[in-house]
Structure formats: structure tokens, C-alpha cells
Amino acid sequence: MEAVTGSPAVWVSHLSKRYRKRVAVDGVSFTVARGEVLGLLGPNGAGKTSVIKMMLGLVRPDAGEVMLLGRPGTDPRSREKVGYLPELFRYQPWLTADEVLTLHVRLAGVTVPDRERRDCLGLVGLADRATDRVGGFSKGMQQRLGLAVALVARPELVVLDEPTSALDPLGRADVRDLLLSLRQRQVAVLLNSHLIGEVERVCDRVLILDRGRVAASGTLAELLGRRTLRLRLSDVSDEASALLEPYEKAGDRYTVALPEDVPALVADLVKRGVRVHAVEPARATLEERLLDILRAHPEEHR
Template identity: 50%
Template sequence: MGLRTLAGMPPALSVQALEKRYDGVQALAGVDLVVEEGELVGLLGPNGAGKSTLVKIACGLVRPTSGAVEICGAPPTSADARRALGYLAELFRFPGWYSADELLSLHQRLAGSDGDRAERAELLRLVGLDEAADRSIDTMSKGMQQRLGIAQALIGSPRLLLLDEPTSALDPAGRRTVRTLLEELRGRGVAVMLNSHLLSEVELVCDRVAIISRGKFVAEGSPEELSHARGVEIETGSGMHSFPDAEREDAPRLVADLVARGESVYEVRILRTSLEESYLEVVEDTQE
């Protein structure tokens, strides 16, 4: 049974003026966020910023103090929302004596999925575990268990996936498998909100990033939009020439000047801040 591609639906996730207070502590201070179908959004922020609270409210596990959340147009505690949502927690534990196939079969029953062995086989293939269907979980590496967790989150063809640190236990090959999977899900119209501290992974796969600090979103945009220029470097026969205040548009003139001075130019690098650098700048500003 294949994952369904859906169109013409409300946003996969809609968050409006969301607030949550715990005994006087403001965990969320009026946040707004929309995740459209087929969109991969990275949710970033320091510990205690409000990420987990937002995810728990979206899952229907915590009630907000005020504001509204909808999963595919339905309240998060409704049966419709739960059918539309797949979730993988950062800290999870599956029964070690189950095989991968048995675990997915259990979650099919729990989710009320009408899928069968074909759905389980496809999900194991998607996460690169098609050869491990009959292998017991306690013999799997942590990375294999992480990928199995992603497979169980996909049971029932959810329109929205909430993934908490899905690549934290994976080696480079495993992270590439997950990136490929997320790109395939994007093509099928599945929305993903990805919470990760591996900012290099978020930068590679996410369409948009939302940075939360002290219960508020402090920056939002594509990884490219959140970065900024930090100069031009030009390698010549006499060495490296750095122009920290230059931008992309300045590069042809800088090269022409160096050639006019008799330099042989071998490489030009347009420098921009990484997502990690941009994230640290934004978060450190809000912590002051």
C-alpha cells in the first residue's frame, strides 16, 4: 500500500497566537506557524526555548493556555488529527523481542491503519531496512532502530510528520538514507516538521527554518535567506586574497583588478554564513 499524495487540503499544521504557561513560566508566548503540504520545516532553538511544548501541543498531549493549533484543519485531540499525524519522539523504546515486521504490525493496529504486509514492506524499504523485516529489535544498532522509528511514524500515510532528532543516532550513510526519504516524502505531499540539533542536516534538507527562543519565533526563512554575506576570497599565484566586506557582485571587479596587477587567478570563493553561524547570532542576541 503506497503513501497517498494529497492535494487541495488545508495546511498540514497551523499554529495561531499559541501561548502556554506552566505555573507562571511562559513556555510559548504567542507563536504563529504554518507548515504547508509537502514542506520540510526545521524547528530550531536552544534547550528550554519551547520546541518540545509546541510539539506536545501539536500531538494533543498538552493543552495550550490560549491560541489555536490545527492538524490538517482538525483540532489536535480529534481522531481526524491523529490519523493525519505521524510522530517520532527523541527518546523512544520498542520491545526488543519484536521483529521489525511485528513492530510495524502492532502500530498498524494501534493506528487503525488499513495497511497490510505490503505497507510494512514498503516502509521498511523506504528506510533501508527491507532486509531486516524478521530481525529482532534488540539485535539492531541504534541507527537501525532510529530508522525503524521513522517507519512506524509513517504508518497510515500521515499528511504531517513530527520528527524529534531523527538523525541523531545515525552514521553518515544513515543520515543520507533519511535525507533521501524526506525528499521522497516531499514529492508525495507529506509535510515534515523536523526538530534537530544537527544544523548541517537541517540546512541540507529543509525548505524553511523557524528559530524559537524564549517562547517566541525570532527568525524564519529558507536557510539561504537566514544566511548573509561574509566576504570574498580569491586564490592567486601569490597566495590567498581576502575581501571581508565584499559581496558576490564585487567578485568580477576584484578579479579584474588582480589580473591587471599581473596575478594569475585560480579560484574565487563567495563566502556566506552557515545556518549554524546564523542560528548562533540570532539566539545569542535574544539571550542578552
């Protein structure tokens, strides 16, 4: 079967999986567009890794359909241009970093020149460790190597399961830059991460799983609401109060729904002797939204 042109990178419909009496995944559906970064969030046991494994053909679903890069997920060719970093992985400790990449290029059935493999190691900060044996690598270095393996065969879709779990803050920043560069090259990314701040920084859309089901999905604006700003003020005169009448007031704070109004408003308030102590973002964070969803059914998370 030929690939369907113009199709999303990932199309998942009503995916379900049960392990004996436990329902791990229950009717999950979503898409990932070409060049889009989709963040997958949820507590431990929510079904995130099970969804990824079913999507990639590593676990057989009880029900549902998958399309990868325009081909049915049951077709091995659907995974030819997919890069994957699993949550738990190990490489042969006697191989060098370059030999690990060479092995995975051969397994993928593609030709990648030596220079391009070295460039891929450079992309993840391992350019000077190409000939070092993997057995001597730290956890963070192995994580970087795993990212290189996921990228070396020029994928059109990259699936990353906890890619920053062993990385320090600099390493996490490198991964953020890498994800943004993939998006610019129209490479689709499915990112499963417990680091909510990372998801909020790089993802175009977010899918939240809870107890095997889709609890919420959408862009950050759709999930969190319109971004607003909150002014913390003092010494507000009657004249200044008239300017602030259109805005919601809570104590010494005023919420401005249109951020573009803030510069002129602050300038007018300062002219009238108002002290502006802070201009703060007022939109809920992704972490707060996630916690609201989980707290709706606290008995399920004990």
C-alpha cells in the same frame, strides 16, 4: 467538522504553555504548507518539543489554536494522517520489526499490505531485519525503525523530533534523501533537529525558537541574506584593479554580489595575470545566524 480544503498541513496560532512559574512556550505561531519541510531550531529548553507535543495533542496548551491537515487539533481525526517520531521512544523488545509496524498500523486504523510494510522497512535500511526482534537492535537501528513507524501509515504530515540523533553519517544521509522524497510526494514535514547542517540542506523554511518565543523565521535566503561569493586574489595589477572597482574589498578578498558574474570575471582576471587562490561562499551560515540570536541574550542561556 469536515476538513478545510486548501488549508496548510499545520496552522499554529499563539500557542502558549507554562509549567508552574516557568514559561515554556510564549505565543508561538507558524504554518507548514503541504509538501514543505520546515526546520525547527533552538537551544535546549527553547520550547521545541513542547510545541510539538501541544500541536499533536499530547500536552494541553494554556492558550492558542492548532489546525492539522484542515481539522482543529482538538479533533482526534486531525491526527489520522500524521506520522510522528518522538525524541524518546521505546518499542517492545520481544516484537520483530515487522510486528512493530503491524501494531502501529492497527493503532492508526488503516490497512497496509504486508509487501508495503516490508517496503517501508527497506526505505529505512532494515529490509533484511524484518523478522529480527527489536531487543537486539542497536540505537541506530531503533532510530531507523522509528522512522519506518512514522511513515508506514501513508501520512500527509510527518513530525520528526531529533530523527538523526543516533545515526551515523550514512544514516543521516539516508534521512536527508528520505525527507527530499517526502517533499516530492507533497508530504509536509516538521523537522526538529540539533544538527544545523542537516536543516540547512533539506528545509524550505526555518523557525528559530528562543526562550519559548519565535526569534526568527523564514526561508534560508530571508534569514541569511543573498548568497554571494568571495574571491581571494594576489598579483593584482593596476589594470586588474580597474575591473575590481565595483566589488567590496577586504584585504586580498573581493566580494561579488552576483554569483553569475564570477566565471567571466575570473577569466578576465586570469588573462591579466591575477592569481585566483579561492572562490568561497560569503553568505553567513545558519549556525552563525542561530548563534547571533542566542548571543543577543547570553544571560538566558547559562
